[in-house]
Every structure is written in structure tokens, then in C-alpha cells.
Amino acid sequence: MPTNILMPALSPTMEKGNLAKWLKKEGDKVKSGDVIAEIETDKATMEYEAVDEGTLAKIVVPEGTQDVAVNAVIAVLAGEGEDVKAAASSAKPTSPKAAEAPKPAPKAETPKAAPPQSAAPTKTEAPTPRSDGNRIFSSPLARRLAKEAGLDLQRVSGSGPHGRVIARDIEQAKSGKGLRAPGAAPPTGPSIAASMSDQQVRALYEDGSYDFVPHDGMRRTIAQRLTASVQTIPHFYETVDCDIGRLMAAREEINAAAPKDKDGKPAYKLSVNDFVIKALALALQRVPDANVSWTEAGMLKHKHSDVSVAVALPGGLITPIIRNAESKSLSAISNEMRDLAARARAHKLKPNEYQGGTTSVSNLGMYGIKDFTAVINPPQSTILAVGTGEERAVVRNGQLTVATIMSVTLSCDHRAVDGALGAELVSAFKALIENPVMMVV
Amino acid sequence: MADTSFDVLIIGSGPGGYVTAIRAAQLGFKTAIVERDYLGGICLNWGCIPTKALLRSAEVFHMMQHAKDYGLKADNVGYDAAAIVKRSRAVSKRLNDGVGFLMKKNKVQVVWGEASIDAPGKVTVKASKSEAPKGALPPGAYQAKHIIIATGARPRVLPGLEPDKKLVWTYFEAMVPPSIPKSLLVIGSGAIGIEFASFFRNFGADVTVVEVLPQILPIEDYEIQTFARKSFEKQGIKILTNAKVTKLDKKADSVTATIEADGKSQQLTVERVISAVGVTGNIENLGLEKLGVKIERGIIKVDEINKTSVPDIYAIGDVSGPPMLAHKAEHEGVVCIEAIKGLHPHPMNKLMIPGCTYCTPQIASVGLTEQAAKDKKLDIRVGRFPFVGNGKAIALGEDQGLVKVIFDKKTGQLLGAHMVGAEVTELIQGYVVAMNLETTEEELMHTVFPHPTLSEMMKEAVLDAYGRVLNM
Numbered sequence: 001m002p003t004n005i006l007m008p009a010l011s012p013t014m015e016k017g018n019l020a021k022w023l024k025k026e027g028d029k030v031k032s033g034d035v036i037a038e039i040e041t042d043k044a045t046m047e048y049e050a051v052d053e054g055t056l057a058k059i060v061v062p063e064g065t066q067d068v069a070v071n072a073v074i075a076v077l078a079g080e081g082e083d084v085k086a087a088a089s090s091a092k093p094t095s096p097k098a099a100e101a102p103k104p105a106p107k108a109e110t111p112k113a114a115p116p117q118s119a120a121p122t123k124t125e126a127p128t129p130r131s132d133g134n135r136i137f138s139s140p141l142a143r144r145l146a147k148e149a150g151l152d153l154q155r156v157s158g159s160g161p162h163g164r165v166i167a168r169d170i171e172q173a174k175s176g177k178g179l180r181a182p183g184a185a186p187p188t189g190p191s192i193a194a195s196m197s198d199q200q201v202r203a204l205y206e207d208g209s210y211d212f213v214p215h216d217g218m219r220r221t222i223a224q225r226l227t228a229s230v231q232t233i234p235h236f237y238e239t240v241d242c243d244i245g246r247l248m249a250a251r252e253e254i255n256a257a258a259p260k261d262k263d264g265k266p267a268y269k270l271s272v273n274d275f276v277i278k279a280l281a282l283a284l285q286r287v288p289d290a291n292v293s294w295t296e297a298g299m300l301k302h303k304h305s306d307v308s309v310a311v312a313l314p315g316g317l318i319t320p321i322i323r324n325a326e327s328k329s330l331s332a333i334s335n336e337m338r339d340l341a342a343r344a345r346a347h348k349l350k351p352n353e354y355q356g357g358t359t360s361v362s363n364l365g366m367y368g369i370k371d372f373t374a375v376i377n378p379p380q381s382t383i384l385a386v387g388t389g390e391e392r393a394v395v396r397n398g399q400l401t402v403a404t405i406m407s408v409t410l411s412c413d414h415r416a417v418d419g420a421l422g423a424e425l426v427s428a429f430k431a432l433i434e435n436p437v438m439m440v441v
Numbered sequence: 442m443a444d445t446s447f448d449v450l451i452i453g454s455g456p457g458g459y460v461t462a463i464r465a466a467q468l469g470f471k472t473a474i475v476e477r478d479y480l481g482g483i484c485l486n487w488g489c490i491p492t493k494a495l496l497r498s499a500e501v502f503h504m505m506q507h508a509k510d511y512g513l514k515a516d517n518v519g520y521d522a523a524a525i526v527k528r529s530r531a532v533s534k535r536l537n538d539g540v541g542f543l544m545k546k547n548k549v550q551v552v553w554g555e556a557s558i559d560a561p562g563k564v565t566v567k568a569s570k571s572e573a574p575k576g577a578l579p580p581g582a583y584q585a586k587h588i589i590i591a592t593g594a595r596p597r598v599l600p601g602l603e604p605d606k607k608l609v610w611t612y613f614e615a616m617v618p619p620s621i622p623k624s625l626l627v628i629g630s631g632a633i634g635i636e637f638a639s640f641f642r643n644f645g646a647d648v649t650v651v652e653v654l655p656q657i658l659p660i661e662d663y664e665i666q667t668f669a670r671k672s673f674e675k676q677g678i679k680i681l682t683n684a685k686v687t688k689l690d691k692k693a694d695s696v697t698a699t700i701e702a703d704g705k706s707q708q709l710t711v712e713r714v715i716s717a718v719g720v721t722g723n724i725e726n727l728g729l730e731k732l733g734v735k736i737e738r739g740i741i742k743v744d745e746i747n748k749t750s751v752p753d754i755y756a757i758g759d760v761s762g763p764p765m766l767a768h769k770a771e772h773e774g775v776v777c778i779e780a781i782k783g784l785h786p787h788p789m790n791k792l793m794i795p796g797c798t799y800c801t802p803q804i805a806s807v808g809l810t811e812q813a814a815k816d817k818k819l820d821i822r823v824g825r826f827p828f829v830g831n832g833k834a835i836a837l838g839e840d841q842g843l844v845k846v847i848f849d850k851k852t853g854q855l856l857g858a859h860m861v862g863a864e865v866t867e868l869i870q871g872y873v874v875a876m877n878l879e880t881t882e883e884e885l886m887h888t889v890f891p892h893p894t895l896s897e898m899m900k901e902a903v904l905d906a907y908g909r910v911l912n913m
Contacts, residue, residue, distance in 0.1 A: 139879030141854050148852070167854070167879050200785065
């Protein structure tokens with residue numbers, strides 16, 4: 001019997017992903033463990049390995065398809081001795097195996113119960129209800145064109161009267177104009193600032209005076225998450241100057257003492273940021289009330305310090321996590337960070353390597369930034385924005401002197417962390433970063 | 442000293458101009474409108490409205506002549522040409538007064554005279570020949586941040602066929618005939634030509650229509666053209682297509698026309714000639730050349746919100762290009778002034794402007810003809826429904842006509858609708874609304890049309906396009 005190849009769930013929370021690339025063609029032999037496709041989630045591209053053996057009879061979901069629901073059939077594999085053609089013709093989007101999993105959307109005329117949200121690859125024709133219960137206003141022609149183009153109406157910004165989605169919007173959306181991030185509700189309600197439509201923005205600039213670059217999944221995720229963060233999280237900020245003179249000296253000593261392998265490569269090379277990660281992790285252990293996540297029902301008090309570290313990528317950024325950073329040595333943190341950053345730049349992180357975390361570090365010191373504020377990465381409650389370490393004039397005991405100072409700013413979610421609690425965390429961090437010896441204890 | 446400085450100054454008070462003025466006033470602009478002849482322009486005074494009054498007389502006359510068909514007696518049915526004209530003029534006067542009232546109500550200042558633009562923001566109004574209505578501002582220098590040109594059009598004149606007001610008429614003279622001529626040559630078979638042909642034929646004139654193109658009503662769908670032509674010919678109107686009037690020899694009370702058709706020349710002597718070879722925009726003496734306003738082939742070049750090439754000068758209606766229709770001018774003006782206000786209105790979709798001709802039978806259409814859709818290489822579905830299948834049409838005694846719809850086969854988009862027959866000018870708007878709302882065949886099929894009405898044919902035509910017609 002032919003085997004259906006289903007859209008994999010690359011993380012527990014994944015509902016849909018993009019089929020970035022097929023690495024096998026129809027008719028290719030597939031062995032267990034062969035990489036057959038690349039699946040793109042909101043932040044990473046993952047290789048998809050075959051579990052079964054056989055011949056790839058039919059590719060159901062072509063590469064480049066966006067928002068393929070988890071467990072949707074993406075291809076059909078003919079087993080050994082099976083008729084490839086017959087297997088191919090059996091290919092149709094069937095129900096995923098799991099009993100409670102979403103079924104393919106019924107045709108509009110079938111008066112069955114509506115499919116669960118983020119259902120199978122086909123979309124219902126009826127106006128899609130928005131998550132807030134409001135109907136998306138759209139013209140019948142626009143709905144039909146969207147269905148044909150495989151576009152989710154929720155993602156199309158309407159330019160018709162009162163934001164109604166009209167045929168022209170679908171035509172434009174096909175080339176990426178006016179497309180919203182998947183899942184992002186259209187801006188409504190007083191809580192969200194009125195933003196300009198794509199057309200209004202474009203109208204401000206002459207045609208040809210700019211290049212149009214359609215958003216990729218990462219850009220959309222950043223836009224969606226950080227907009228939500230600023231709009232829903234009451235941020236406040238606490239800045240402190242840290243004297244990192246001792247840290248710089250210690251770092252030099254430790255790096256100089258690193259054992260070298262036969263190529264002369266040192267076993268570790270600590271960066272200032274590695275100390276920052278460690279210090280923040282330990283500070284959170286000392287002020288455990290600040291190591292929390294807000295939920296409506298109650299506070300999640302995290303036991304470990306999982307520190308997300310912002311890594312800049314071309315066209316975006318990602319925050320791989322050093323888990324249990326409080327219990328890891330500086331060299332372990334350093335090496336792990338190096339590996340995560342390299343794989344992040346190659347878009348090879350697994351979702352569990354960047355999803356979660358209990359706090360974040362964003363360090364722009366290498367760009368010479370003195371101090372700045374960062375946007376909280378929900379559902380975390382804090383993020384530390386780290387500036388450059390530089391020699392500054394300071395006054396000590398009434399004397400003007402020179403010290404290496406690094407300014408850091410902690411952003412806090414006021415729902416979870418109050419001002420004094422934030423200040424405790426900042427003080428704990430300052431104490432550790434200024435006295436790196438304390439980190440060894 | 443009267444105030445001479447305005448936010449918006451509109452030149453021309455035709456349907457484009459006066460509607461724009463009202464909308465401008467609604468939007469809070471201090472607005473002035475300049476008119477040299479008649480408030481309401483050609484439409485109200487010498488076009489759309491008075492011809493409808495004339496055609497109504499023709500229709501009632503026709504009904505009275507056919508009273509017997511309805512079981513009625515009407516003996517000695519006759520007409521009084523002067524009274525027909527008088528009624529038509531009274532209708533125009535009433536609406537002309539109405540525009541004056543609307544201007545006052547909306548606090549739009551009427552300025553009387555001929556306007557020319559000296560520079561962006563500056564307009565000089567010179568005295569015109571006609572008498573100013575009460576309350577209008579006199580000629581002089583006026584200032585306005587935004588100037589909207591809405592000066593409309595006038596009959597096009599072809600060399601050799603120049604109207605002389607006596608024997609060779611334009612619509613101006615045709616609208617106020619001293620009597621019904623025994624014979625009439627109508628040059629041009631567009632809406633204006635066909636409406637006059639229909640009117641004069643109804644009152645017994647021997648009418649010949651000459652059209653240079655292969656078909657009459659050149660912008661209509663070929664099936665509608667063919668249907669209408671047969672109907673006109675049955676009424677006794679002679680129609681020459683692919684034909685050209687090359688010469689007019691004027692006698693004391695008649696004209697001998699030389700008509701070339703199919704390479705052959707023929708002569709036709711008629712009492713009067715109506716030249717209805719189209720209209721041309723009034724773009725002269727406005728100072729446009731000096732200002733550098735771009736003009737192409739007699740049409741002021743405008744963008745999608747009717748901005749000209751010179752900042753703060755706009756042009757709407759006939760002067761900004763076809764279709765030269767009152768309702769096009771009105772909507773263009775509204776879009777233009779709303780854009781000036783910063784409301785970001787949607788530009789008008791010219792494919793969704795309906796067109797109506799009030800001859801007998803009436804003709805109405807919107808969107809693409811079947812041929813135009815094919816020329817665009819669109820895959821289409823065509824549906825038709827004849828009046829003979831409609832109960833109301835038969836009850837009315839109007840069982841001749843056709844409704845035709847054109848859909849995009851792939852998307853179900855309604856691309857065009859074309860109708861000929863009784864009252865179709867009042868029906869077409871149903872399809873226009875449907876097109877504007879971007880409905881597909883499905884919504885049209887799910888719409889309940891009242892019974893018994895002519896409008897049921899509109900649904901039947903849609904059903905026919907999808908092989909589901911009921912009453913045929």
C-alpha cells in the first residue's frame with residue numbers, strides 16, 4: 001500500500017509550515033534517512049528525512065507552498081513492488097492519521113461542521129471568520145480568486161470600502177503586495193495604532209525609486225511578535241553602568257590560559273557576552289521572582305535560567321537559547337554559543353533551540369552602541385540590552401578617574417516584574433559582572 | 442465688495458461641475474462655480490433631460506396610436522409639435538431652477554461669465570452674452586486654491602457638413618423643431634443620432650440614418666446592434682451603414698445629400714439634416730496652452746484622480762476624455778474633489794460605466810461586449826434571454842427585446858451586460874451594482890428577483906450562461 005508522506009511537526013507548537021524545497025523528484029528512489037525536502041518554519045529551515053523506503057510516486061504539495069498544515073499529505077511513496085502510477089493516482093489530500101487531527105475542509109456546499117482552525121490544505125470558500133469573531137469583508141470575486149491562488153484572505157489587506165478585500169487586492173497579493181503575516185489579525189480596535197495601508201505607503205514614493213522585496217517567514221515573525229510585544233506588554237526600562245575593568249582583566253587571563261590543541265587552536269575564547277550570559281543567568285537565580293512568564297491564569301516561575309541571545313542574520317535575527325546557563329561553565333557557554341550562532345546563520349536551528357527561554361540578551365556593543373532599550377521577547381519578562389564597553393571618566397571618592405564602563409538596560413514586563421524587582425535583578429547582575437570571580441562560586 | 446477668493450472654483454455647471462460643487466461644499470470647501478449660459482449645462486438644458494421629455498411625448502403618442510391593442514379607444518390621435526417642445530423646455534427650466542436652488546442651499550457661489558485661467562490659483566471671468574441669474578457674482582478676477590475644469594463638450598463639426606441652424610441641425614435645433622419635418626437625414630448613429638431618429642420617426646418623419654461604421658450604435662454589442670437595427674427598420678427607419686455623407690446641397694427648404702456607400706454614390710433629398718457625428722470637448726479660451734496644461738487629441742490629459750499636468754488644476758467630464766457621459770462626469774468630479782480633500786477615494790473604473798440610449802426599443806449596456814472580451818483573449822460564458830420568455834414583458838405588450846450577459850468562465854466575474862427592449866435603461870443598474878460589488882454568477886443566481894418583473898430576465902440570462910435557464 002502506498003505511504004502518504006505528511007507535513008511534519010517540527011516543534012510541538014507548529015501548526016503549519018512552508019514547503020521550501022523538494023530534494024527528490026517524482027520517480028526518485030528514497031531510502032530511509034534520505035533528506036527528501038526542506039521545510040521552513042517561522043524561523044528555521046529544517047531538513048525532512050524519509051522514514052520509509054520506496055519510490056516517490058507523487059509530489060502533492062509543490063515546493064514554495066506556504067502555510068502547509070501539519071499532517072497534510074505532501075507526497076506519496078510507493079513501496080517496493082508497488083505500482084508507482086497507481087500510487088500516484090491514489091494521492092489525494094486525505095485526513096491525517098491522528099483521530100483528532102484536522103480534516104480537509106469540506107466543500108462550501110457540504111453543510112458539515114466547520115473544520116478546526118488551521119485545517120487541511122484546502123480552504124473553505126465561505127468568508128473566513130477571524131479569530132476575534134469578526135467577518136472578513138470581501139467580495140465574492142475576491143474570495144474565488146483567493147481560493148484559486150491558494151491565498152488566505154486573513155492575510156490580504158483590503159483596499160475596498162471599509163477595508164473590504166476586493167479582486168484587485170488579490171491580484172496584488174499574488175505578487176506580495178499588501179500581504180500580512182500569517183495568523184496576524186488585521187489591525188482593528190483602539191488598542192492598535194492605525195497604520196497606513198500598503199497602497200498609502202507606496203503612494204508616498206515614486207514608482208521605480210525603490211525595490212520591492214517580499215517578506216520571508218522570519219521578517220513576518222519578527223514583525224508580528226515584536227508588534228504584539230510592544231502593543232500588549234507594558235514595558236519599563238532600568239539602566240545601570242557597570243565597571244567591567246576586572247572582567248576585562250579576568251577574560252584576558254582566562255583566554256591566555258586556555259589549553260591549545262595540536263593545531264594551536266585554543267579550547268575556548270571567552271567573549272564579554274559570554275560573561276553577560278552567565279551573569280544574567282546567575283542574577284536570575286538570585287532574584288528568582290524575576291525569572292517568570294506572565295500568563296492570564298498565573299505566573300510561571302522558571303527554575304532554570306534559559307538565556308536567549310539575539311543573533312543578527314541577514315534580513316532578520318534569531319534568538320538561540322543557552323539552557324540552564326546558571327549551571328554551565330563560561331567555556332561551555334562560549335562554545336555552545338559559537339555553535340548556535342553558526343547554525344543560526346545557516347538557518348539550521350531546530351525550533352526547540354530558539355523557542356522558549358526565560359530571558360534574553362541583546363548585545364550591540366560590537367557596533368559601538370552606548371546604550372539602548374530592547375523589546376521583550378514574549379513570553380519572557382525581561383531582556384537585557386548591552387552597550388559597548390568603553391573607557392569613561394568616572395568620579396570615585398571625589399576623584400576623577402578612568403574606568404571601562406558598560407551600560408546595560410533591562411526591559412521589564414510590568415505585569416510580571418515591578419520596578420523594585422527589576423532593580424534587584426539589575427543590581428545582582430551588576431554585582432556579578434563587576435566581580436567576575438563571584439561567577440565562579 | 443464681494444469675496445473673490447475660494448478654496449475650489451469649478452468652471453462649468455453641467456452635471457459634472459454642479460455635482461462636484463455640491464460635494465466640495467459638503468466637504469467644507471468654500472466653493473464657486475462659473476457658468477456662462479445655463480446652470481446645469483448641456484445635460485439639463487440641451488441634452489439628456491429635454492430629449493427624454495421629447496421621447497416621452499413620442500412614447501405616449503405611440504401608445505395612443507396603439508390604444509386598440511390594449512382594448513382602449515383613442516380616436517383622432519394627433520400631436521402639437523409646439524406643445525411638445527414647450528413641455529420639453531418646461532422640464533429643462535424646472536431642473537435649471539433646481540440647480541440654482543441647490544447651489545444656494547449648499548452655499549456654492551455662482552459666478553456668471555466666461556472663465557479663463559491666468560495662472561494656477563487665478564481665474565479671470567469675462568462677461569458672457571447671457572443674462573446672469575439673481576445673486577450671481579459679476580465678471581472679474583477670482584482666486585482659488587483648486588481649479589476644476591468641467592466645461593463639457595459641443596457638437597463636432599465635419600467639413601462640408603457644417604450645421605447652419607436652419608436646414609442642417611445639431612441637437613440644439615433638433616430639440617426645438619418648429620414642426621416635424623416630412624423627411625430627415627440623420628448623420629451618425631450614436632446615442633444622439635439614434636434618439637432623434639427614433640423621436641422624429643415616431644411622429645411620422647421619413648428618417649434615414651447614415652453611419653460611417655459597419656454597424657449602428659457602434660459601441661454596443663453586435664447582437665444588440667443587429668436586434669436594434671431590425672427593429673428600427675421595421676419601424677420604417679432607413680439605415681445606411683459603411684456610408685458617408687460627402688456633400689450637402691442646400692435649397693430654400695430642403696437639402697440634397699450625396700451619400701457614398703459601397704463605392705456607389707447616391708443622392709437623397711430631405712427637408713432637414715441632423716448632424717450627430719459626435720461631440721468635442723470645450724477646451725478653448727481657457728488659457729490652457731499658455732499654462733502648459735497637456736492636451737492630447739482634444740482631450741485634457743489627467744491622472745486617475747483627474748489632476749492635469751499643472752498642479753492644482755483639474756479637469757473632469759467630457760474635457761477629460763470618453764466616455765462623454767453625464768454620469769461619468771459626476772462621478773469623476775466626486776472622486777476628484779474627495780482626492781483633493783485627502784480622502785483617498787477609489788479611482789473610477791471606466792469599465793463599469795453604464796451607457797443608455799432612449800430610442801424605441803431602449804438600449805442599455807455596461808462592461809465588455811462579447812467581441813471586446815474575445816479580443817482580450819478572455820475565456821467567456823455568454824447567457825441570453827429574450828423578452829418573449831418574460832411574463833411581464835408580454836403583459837406590457839413589449840415582448841421584443843434581449844438581455845445578454847458575459848461572464849469570465851474561470852472566475853465567474855460578470856464582464857458585461859447588454860440589453861435592448863422596453864425599460865432596459867432602468868434595469869441595467871442591477872448589473873452595474875453587481876459588477877461593482879464583484880459578485881459572481883453564484884450570487885446573482887442566489888438573488889431573488891421579484892415576479893412578475895422585467896428584471897427576472899436578468900436572472901434568466903445569468904442562468905442561461907450556466908445552462909440553467911428556466912423559462913425558455
